[in-house]
Amino acid sequence: MPLSGGNSTAERDTNGRVHWLVGVAEPLRGLAHKIRTLRGWRGRVVAFGAGALSVLAMAPFFIWAILFFTLPVLVWLIDGTVHLASADPAARPFKAKHLRSAGLTGWWFGAGYFLAGLFWIGEAFLVEAERFAWLMPFAVALMPAGLALFYGAATAAASLFWRPNLFRLLALALAFSAAEWLRGHILTGFPWNILGYALTWPLPLMQSAGIFGIYGLTFLALLIFAAPLVASADAAELRRPQAAMAGFLIALVPLSAAFVYGLVQLATPVPSPVEGVRLRLVQPSVPQRDKWRPEKQRDIFFDHLALSRQGPNGAEDNLVGITHVIWPEAAMPFLPLDTPAALQAIGQMLPDGTLLLAGALRADGPITPDAPRPRAFNSLIAFGSDGQPIAIYDKIHLVPFGEYLPLRPLLEGIGLQKLVGWRGGFSVGVSPRPLFEVPGLPPTGALICYEAIFPGAIVQSSRRPQVLINVTNDGWFGETTGPHQHFHQARVRAVEEGLPLIRVANNGITGVIDANGRVLARLNLNERGVIDTVLPGARPPPLYARFGDGLFALLWLAGAGLLWLVHRRA
Template sequence: MASKPQAASDAAVAAAPAAGNFADVSAAVARLRGWRRMAAAIATGALSVLAMAPFFLWPVLAVTLPILVWMIDGAGADRRPLRAAFSAGWCFGFGYFFAGLFWIGEAFLVEAEVFAWLMPFAITVMPAGLGLFYGAAALVARLCWRKGLPRLLVLAVALGMAEWLRGHILTGFPWNVLGYALTFNLPAMQMAGVLGIYGLTLWTVLALAAPAVSAADGAEQRRAVRGLVSGGLILAAVLVTLLGYGAFSLSAGPAPMLPGVKIRIVQPSVPQRDKWRPEKQREIFLGHLALSRRSASGTLDDLEGITHLVWAEAAMPFMPLSTPEALAAIGELLPDGTHLVTGALRIETAATGEARRRAYNSLMTFDTEGRLAALYDKIHLVPFGEYLPFQATLESIGLEQLTRMRGGFSVGSKPRPLIAVPGLPLVGGLICYEAIFPAAVVQGEARPGLLINVTNDGWFGNTTGPRQHFHQSRLRAVEEGLPLIRSANNGISALIDAEGRVLSRLDLNHRGVIDGLVPSARAPTIYSRFGDLLFVLNALLFLLAAFVAPQDG
């Protein structure tokens, strides 16, 4: 039997070639300058999108994040190290957001004769702007850069803060936050109920950048081997903790169903190009009525046994509150005790009688008489989709938002009110991309018992965009410990429980309905009680460790 020292020596010898290879690669990356570094950073960032939905190839980040680390290492040898670090971070971010958000261009092709000329600007200007957050993160990290493991801790905090700021500055746009990489299956998702997506980002960057530890600047072989082992242990520890906690959380089994509640979610798959054509209005509305009368198996049942019918965002291509015949048809559709919850548009004239009218993107509930029983107006509007920044100025030169609503939509009442839908627990309404904002799902002291997300992702075709949107919506259920009903015009519609289990779903471009029982809520999660406080505490812990831990070399 070999002695322990001999075994350790053998392990070191076995690991040495791998460590040496890492050191060679890291040195080559660190030496990149000028356009070569920029091109490599853009390509590396673009490749990183494979870690997001719908691919979930999270090991890709174990390659791309170390490359970013080595580029920031190399910036230290540049004549202007901070500018070099910013450039590397910005280029990485540009590539990441360009590859991850290319589908936004699809929206400009719905009415190509009007908006197609804007598409090249949309798919380049937005990634360029969002890339500034990653550029700033790399610059700040370089200011605090230390050798070995401490630099990974610093970078994790810098990128975590960049993601948090990206979700809050101006109107915020926290799409494809890096932490989603470690929500690749149901057990892995459960940690979102503790740390939230920003807290997960810290651990994602630390764990998946860990291979960079094996290639410290000028590391001799023994130290490189030690770094390789350390990096592997960090990654393994994070994954074991993530999956272990998830398995424990799920061991209690699904929550019971709400008594006396059965829903029908309608997915009509109306082509976006037809959605607002005046000649199609009646056909689309009648299509909703006909689809609502049939079960998931296709049987005509006239909503027998259904307590709540759910339609998607702006399901009716007109203003239902000012269309009496539509309200009458809704009343005729609904049997006694059944309510319709639907996305719809409405116009409100100012109480003073002035000409100024306000348009709202709303979530409405109708009763069996076709009367409005509950109302929520969207509070987080999509820039350039539902309103134009500097609206009056831009409209004066002929520009308008994609929804073609003159003057844009108005913001509803804040904080987000809970909706009292008869027969359901208090509802948290989420219209379209409101579901991507962590900690904004529930506002105020009262907690809902259910989330309803209505959306229309038909703007974005059969791309990764709707799939990313669905996954991010699903994470809001896990963070808050609340079931989610999701109705999307062309998909992905689903019924999801408080742990993120998808109980039923309709994929993109499928026409049909989901019939199902509604799960009950779980007890408030740690994240639902404390929000991003644990993210802040983890960030402080990372910084403390970074400046207390000895530098490797």
Template sequence: MEWLASRVILLWGARRAGLAVLAGAFGALAQPPFSFVAALFVSFTFLVWLMDGSATAPGSGLFARWRSTFCLGWLFGFGYFVAGLWWLGNALLVDADEFAWALPLAVLGLPAVLAIFYGMATWIAGLFWSDGFGRLAALALGFGLAEWLRSFLFTGFPWNAIGYGVMPIPVLMQSDAVIGLFGVCALAVFVLSAPALLGTRRGMAGGLSLAVLLAAAHIGYGFYRLGQAPDIAAPDAGASAGTIVRLVQPVIDQARKMENADRIAVFEEHLSLSALPPKPGARRPDIIVWPETSVPFILTQNRDALARIGDVLQDGQILVAGVVRSEDAAPGQPPRYYNSVYAIDSQGQIVAAADKVHLTPFGEYLPFEDFWNEFGIGNIVDMPGGFTSGASRTLFTLPSGQVFYPLICYEAIFPDEITAAVGRASALLNITNDAWFGNTPGPYQHFLQSRLRAVETGLPLIRGANSGISAMIDGYGRIARGLDFDQKAVIDSTLGGSAHSIWSNYSRQTHFWLIIVTLVLIAGVSRLGLKIRLN
């Protein structure tokens, strides 16, 4: 290890840059569908050694060191995000004639922008860099702050945050309920970087001991919390009490939904799946869930379609469906369109509705629209003027008294945007249409991130996806029942209860900042000690 560390520290030029990119790209294997957690240990070990060669290089000026540490993090981030997000280009191929030219922007351009945050992370770490385990705290500090900033700056995009890579299964998810995603990110980087101490020796005993303690606490708390949890709800509802939810996964190709000639057939496919009888001895579903934008036309402009829904539903049943909602604007202006979810009763009446609040840039709306229109560039979703953001996050209350907290598609990736109103909900509702991305890592990554929102809030999650992954998830992140990607089917399952949790979103944010302050103190003391020794 010492020989390898020395070789890495002394690298320069193209070899150094190439290793940084490769280290980042290899780390992306920790994200779904691979979930190879060990990849991050390798990535961050090499990143520490590369930082050793940049942050403390003798004879270099302050600005040169800052530039070197920033560029190192940017290269690492570029490799990580290209390897983890290349699948975004698949959405542009749905209408290839119109958008194929933009593939380089999605596959390389977005990762280049996101990599700036990791450049900031290593730059911050470089300010505190030392030669002991304090430099692990410095790197954890930088990445913790960078991932937090990435969640809201420029509308936010915390996709594939480092913390997700160390939470692939429920026993490893429970720490998220206490310290939140960004707290997990920060402490994970400390642990993931610890093997680097084997190659440089200084601070090895203290650093490895602390890393082992943190890892043991992470795993141990998971076993403790799941040990206190009730058995997961039986997959088949049977005649038991409780709300029965049917998830409809229709697996409709995105190109079909965009063709006018196929829209009625698409609608009828959803109805046919919804009308399937339950298994022998099982109760009929109380709630039927269709995925995001499952109705391929403006439902309120088609009274016959509402009547068809009423014909299919039995008395007392409710359909929860993803729709496009239109609203008249000022005279002479085009209507406003919203990505929404409706609840429709057995009379074909809309009894509840909620709009998507956090829209997807370049997909549902165009930032600086007038500028891009000058170049003939529009939204991926062909909607005049794009979608309009909902005014506020609203609870979704059904006639039965069930209260859902709606998260439409990509809204489920933002942990800090879940408001205090979630405390009044009985479940999270996440509907999505990941068919845009095909059978790539994207839908699997989205599924994991959605599951973590259930762990954080302690609420069961109802997740309906067009092509997958649809599932009923309990408040501990455990899958009660689910459908594989690209599996055209329905599942009926009992809606589980909430997980016991004393931690609110405010508590998690407070814990995150306590972690940040602690990392500053460790890194600062270590840096000060290095200066004293050098003097």
């Protein structure tokens, strides 16, 4: 009899769990049904809004819990486009219009995501509003519209393998991670705010970037954030509580594993700082409107010199004990190598044994009436204590429409050559990326501006650098989310490569980042000052540094193989 009573208790517990799960999930079932049946402009507005809200998962907000709601909305909208309002597989005859509808759903989601995440690009057109303000609406609208095509392609591709079960989430994760990889490579690439960045905060979660890279984290993010609510709604619809449990496990297991792994990584001993190196990072906070005015160039240059002689407390110390001074991108908005007085002033500032690393412009020939357009470069130049250049890195990954003009013969005809920062635009430096060999520093990887956002592309030499130095000027984008997003992405590169990253910006954010992504020191937006710091040590190369996107490719292929098997058996 005790056995019989035990079975009754277990049965009651099971029934209770079923009723509880179905009861809790029932409102989700109703919500999912309403979203699936949205048509026309209502569905587009919801997709656009879900995409816009998803930006809250990025820097500087890091409210990644929002994706637990916005990604299920995207799934339910796609459900509706492929006639998955019911769980009956027979109700899903695939038609071309479903592919088109699914693609449009993804495009509207992407349009909201990129408009909310990249609106700050418009700030650049207000720096010289009298010349460029008229272009701002086009840039703010057209760039998100173009980038959203990748998300539209992703949802269209995923709909080809859509099924009324959790495997549709695998299809979405595969399609989105592939689309994000393509976004980072096609037409020079623009991997800004890749969805995987949602899994890089707080710091313990960021450590997984050293294994999977940001594209691998994107694959995981789509599964983790979409699964709980989608599975719960499915459970209520199918009266299968185990489906809800599966969804929560899909989220909980990898999140927990990543967090524990991160804690272990952060608990390992920190590499010792590089001996004999002490850096001074200079953030002058020059107003962007003044930066390129010829009449301001001399004042800007001498302001950099004066600030470099001051310690963090503002007292002049003449660089005693400092081995390397680092200025931001385009700190000298002229051609210092062709300006003997500038080289002399640099030599007078630097004591023996101290070097200056400065962002500057350089040309490969003199500017004359016969040669008004020599090749020009956006460079990082190392100057010895005599003021003479001893090492040069020329930027490789140029910003379209900012540093060079695509389709130049065509676009010059409508006056867009004024957008680029130099006569005719800058030229590309030597590729693959060479090491920046500076006396007194370990082998260095130099990165100028947004070169730091390209995962897997910042270390291309056969010799691994031991430090990354990123000089930038985010002053174009004011006090918006853009500089915060840029800074965070640079932190993730440090973790992927297992290298310290020294970041020096004109108006912020300047920072010292160790190989685990910790921010050891920083100067915030529009804060004028300097940071004196040792150089943190490098870690042994993590898996991503060794294999790049190879592990992501294996993960993707394994998922694609599983999805193909399920699709063929359905």
